[in-house]
Amino acid sequence: ATATLPEITARIFDQRFVAGASLWLIRSEGSLAGYGWTMIGRTMEPYFLPFGDNDVFMYDHLVFPEYRGQRLLNVLMTYEICQMVAESRSRAYFEVAEWNHPCIASVTKTGFRPIGIARKAAWFGRTFVEWSGPLQQAQYLGARAAARSVRP
Numbered sequence: 001a002t003a004t005l006p007e008i009t010a011r012i013f014d015q016r017f018v019a020g021a022s023l024w025l026i027r028s029e030g031s032l033a034g035y036g037w038t039m040i041g042r043t044m045e046p047y048f049l050p051f052g053d054n055d056v057f058m059y060d061h062l063v064f065p066e067y068r069g070q071r072l073l074n075v076l077m078t079y080e081i082c083q084m085v086a087e088s089r090s091r092a093y094f095e096v097a098e099w100n101h102p103c104i105a106s107v108t109k110t111g112f113r114p115i116g117i118a119r120k121a122a123w124f125g126r127t128f129v130e131w132s133g134p135l136q137q138a139q140y141l142g143a144r145a146a147a148r149s150v151r152p
Helices: 005-017 072-086 103-109 132-151
Strands: 023-026 032-039 056-062 091-092 117-123 126-132
Touching: 005 023, 023 072, 032 072, 056 072, 072 091, 072 103
Parallel strands: 056 091
Antiparallel strands: 023 032, 032 056, 117 126
16 A cells, blocks of 8 residues: 555654654744754764764755745844754764755855855665865855857
8 A cells, every 4th residue: 555645644744753853944924834853962864964962953944935025034043043052062064965056045044154065976786976165055056047148
C-alpha cells in the first residue's frame, strides 16, 4: 500500500522530534502560515560543515503560498534567532537550495551572510559534495544577477 502525504509527513516529523529537532510555527491572523525546523549541535544527516555543540542548524522553512509576500519568513527567522541568542547559542546556519531565489532574497534580509554554495549528489550510495567558497559564490551570484537582468 502506498503511504499518504499525511502519513509520510507524520513519519518525517516523528523522526525529527526523536532526533531532537524543534519545530517553529508562525501564524497570521490566527491561521497557521508556515513553519521551520532547528537542531542544536548537529543535523539530521551527515553534513559538509563541522558543527559545534552550541551551533544551530536552521532548515526546511516554509511559508504557505497564500501567505507569501508578507515577510513572514523574516519574522519567523528573526524570532528564532532572538531565542537562540537568549539561549547563548554560538552560531546559526541556514540551508537554502540554490534554485530557491525568493527564499535566498528573504534570508539575506535577516542578517545571514552567505558562506558558500554546496552542491550535493548521491552516486553509488555515497554522497558527494562540491563546495564553492565566498569567491566562487560571489562570481556565481553575480552571473545569476546578470542573467536575470537581461531582457530579450
